[in-house]
Each structure stands twice: as C-alpha cells, then as structure tokens.
Amino acid sequence: MFEPVSPVRAYERVVEQIEEAVFAGRLKPGSRLPSERDLMTQFGVSRSTVREALRVLQSNGMVQSRAGDPRGPEVLPASPKTLRKSMSRLVRAESMSLAELLQFRMLMEGSAYQLAARLRTDAQLSEMEAALRAMADATGHAAFSDADVAFHDAVARATQNTLIVVCSNVVRGVVLDSIADSLANATDQQALMRAYLKHHSDVLQAIRDRDGSLAAQLARQALYDYYGRHLSAADQNLLATLVTS
Amino acid sequence: MFEPVSPVRAYERVVEQIEEAVFAGRLKPGSRLPSERDLMTQFGVSRSTVREALRVLQSNGMVQSRAGDPRGPEVLPASPKTLRKSMSRLVRAESMSLAELLQFRMLMEGSAYQLAARLRTDAQLSEMEAALRAMADATGHAAFSDADVAFHDAVARATQNTLIVVCSNVVRGVVLDSIADSLANATDQQALMRAYLKHHSDVLQAIRDRDGSLAAQLARQALYDYYGRHLSAADQNLLATLVTS
DNA sequence: CAGTATTTGTCCGTATGTATC
C-alpha cells in the first residue's frame, strides 16, 4: 500500500536541482555555476552542504571545480567516463572468472566486428591499417599491446555505438589486468605475437571486404587462440563452441 | 620527459584508501566503517573532508550512512545500480541515442539467447515457462512487464555468465526508462502485448529445442517489433538488418 | 518502556593557497 520513505538530505536536493538544470538544458556544458558562496544564498544552505553536493556532482563527472577560479565550477559535457568507472568497479567486486570475461568479450567483439565490417568508412579502415602496421613494427611487448589497443578501438568506433566502444574497452582492460603478467612472461612470446598479428591481418581483410560474418568469426578465433591457454579444459571446450557460432 | 601533475585533494585520498580496502576485501559488505570522528583521527583530516569523501562513496553506492547510527556507515555490496544510473544519464544527456541502446540490446540478448539455448537446464526451462504463463495471465501493463522481466532474467541466468545477466538487466532498465510513457500510452496496447507474447512463446520453443541460432534471431525480431516503432526510419533500417544476422 | 549517550546533519567562522584580471 505505502512505500517506505527515506529522509531527503539537504545536499541531495541541491544535487537534484543542479542535475535537473543540466538535463533540461538550462545549464549547458562549458558554462559556469555560481560560486559556492552564491550557491549558499540561492539554495539557502550552508557552505558545507553546497560543497558536499558539488563533490557528488564532480564524482559523477557533471561538474569540475578548480581552486581559485573566479568563474566558478565548470559544467562538463556528458561522457562515458563514469560508465566505465562503475563497470570496472562491478567487474572487480563480482570477482568474475576469466572464462566469463573472455566469453563476454568474444560475444561483444564478435558483434562489434560484424557491425564494423558493414559500417566502416574508408578513413576508419585507414586507422585500422595504421594500427596493424604499428603492431608489425613493434619491437617490445608494450608497443605491441598499445598498437593492439588502437586497432580494437578503431574497430569499436567504426560501429558508431557508444556502448560497444565503452564495454569493449572496459572488458579488454579487465582481461589484460587479469593475465598481463602471464602474457609478458610467455616463453613463446614471439610466436604468439606473430600468430596474433596474422589473425588481425585476416580480420582486417574481412572488414575491407565488408564480410561481417567472417570478421566476427575470425575475431572470436583470435581471442580464443590468444587467451584460451589460460583457461581450464572445460572452459576451453565451452568457448571453443562459441568461435564458429 | 615529465608528466603533468594535477593536485590530489585530501578527500580524494580518503576515498581511494576506503575504496582500496573494500576491493581488497579488508572491508566486507555489511561491515561498518569507523564513525566520522574516528575517521578524522585515522586519516588526520577534518570532519568536513571525511564527510565529502563519504558523500562521494555514498553516491557511488559503496557505503551508506544513517543519521545517529553509532555503528558507523555501512559497507554496501556491489550493485549494478550506479551502472544503470550513469547509463541513464548518458541517454538523457542525448549523448547516446535510443537506437544505440536498442542495437546494443539486440546484440546482447541475441548472444544471451543463443547461449541459453545450449546451456539451459530443465529447471531453468521451467522458470521461463512459468514466467510466460504469468505474462499470459497478466491483466494490467505492470504485471505484464514484471513477468516479462522475470522471463528475460531467467534466460540471462541460464547463460551462467554474470556480465551478461547484469548488462542485460541494466540495458533493459534504461530502455524502459527512456520510453516507459510511450509504451503505457500506446493505443494498440493489447495487440502489442499479444504479438510480444507470441514472440516469447516461439523463442521459448527454440530454447526448448536447443536451437540457439533460431532463438537468437527470434529474440532480436521481438525487440525490433516491440520497440522499433520509436525510432527514425533510418535507424529502423539499420536495426532491421541486424535481426537476421 | 524510557533515558542516555553517541552519531550524523547542518551551520558558522577562519586561515591558507591559488587562479584570474
């Protein structure tokens, strides 16, 4: 019948009002909020309350205040930064297994590559080719990994879907965090890198030909070959069936 | 040669330390933080600084303080609530379109249904059948929607992948947030619900038969038919090609 | 059940470092 009520703090109402003004467009990105002292009088609350509200808004990536700036706190444009932060937090807290992460990444990147093969522009194709050359020219593992990130990022951007870009980015980062040391200490590192490079070259050709299904399958295969060794036999079998799906 | 430095506020360092303790498992969900006065002395900062840090942690869903509780702020378990909040924010700020959201959901649920068709147990199949019956028996829109959620959740759980469960849940919630009013005010609501129910029945049969590809395609088709009307013609064309992929 | 002690929520005042004009 009735809903339980929770007391609404003063700082929360300040947050709500400023949030609402931003969403309604009355406060555009780049514009400035009144100073903390002005906000005190406008909201009729103390300085501490205003500050707590500003800290919350800052933590959510909506405003940014700098000490001594007479123009007041800046209203920031919406960005997926906080989305990435909260997703990373969740992944870390849930302590998900590497198999789950890798499975998710195979599904996600498979879809991403399929879309990218259809929607990519010539300029984006050039970006991917440049990243692939950087991978081939890379001497150390760090440079190779950076170029790899650039390649995947170019593909994700080609999908023109913010969520795919962010999710791919986050999951890739978490996977790397989990087994970065294993990769760096691999005995047959050179052979792995060559095989990985070959995979990317094949994928790129599929994207060039706008063959989405092939690109998706090759992308899943590359992930499986590169990371699958770190899984149990049972998990390897499960993921192997995903490659050709 | 040198990296640019940005001043690190006192409250941020407090946040970092508490966050790190939670991630490292030294602070488990349900346990209590020291009182604000104890935190003052432990961190060597003023009470305002401690409070700003606690507000940030509370905004991120990691702790919860209640006025007058001598046990101190409670450490909360990880929850996808903030993930959903930040994603909704991006949509409201119009830096992410409904088309992107729906596209992502079609990819995600397609993969989920494919996996679920392979991995589902008989018990999970029974859950889905029960949810489908609840949808058929539902009188109002609210009950119908609740049963729909239960159905999708049972499918997501059948994948045995936490990330898929969470992401599906979050994206579904954000989509509903965006167009809940449009759905509730639809003139041909009854017809929509009947068509939606028929789709689910077909999908369930595919899951029963362990036909992953068919289940995935039917799931994408259901989403397109149910939500596609809210998109522009160009976006509809793009998503239509996704259905049969 | 009531009293008490503790904690949070909020306010005020002040000192200090900083960015802009």
Add this chain to the structure above:
DNA sequence: GGATACATACGGACAAATACT
C-alpha cells in the same frame, strides 16, 4: 607584481536521529 575573489581545509557548535542500556 598586486589586488581580488575563489576553493580548500580546518575547528567548533547545536539540533535531530538512532542505538543501547
């Protein structure tokens, strides 16, 4: 370089809310 206004951080204070005895 100086003046001004700002954010940062500190300390003290009181009322409301909560838990425990």
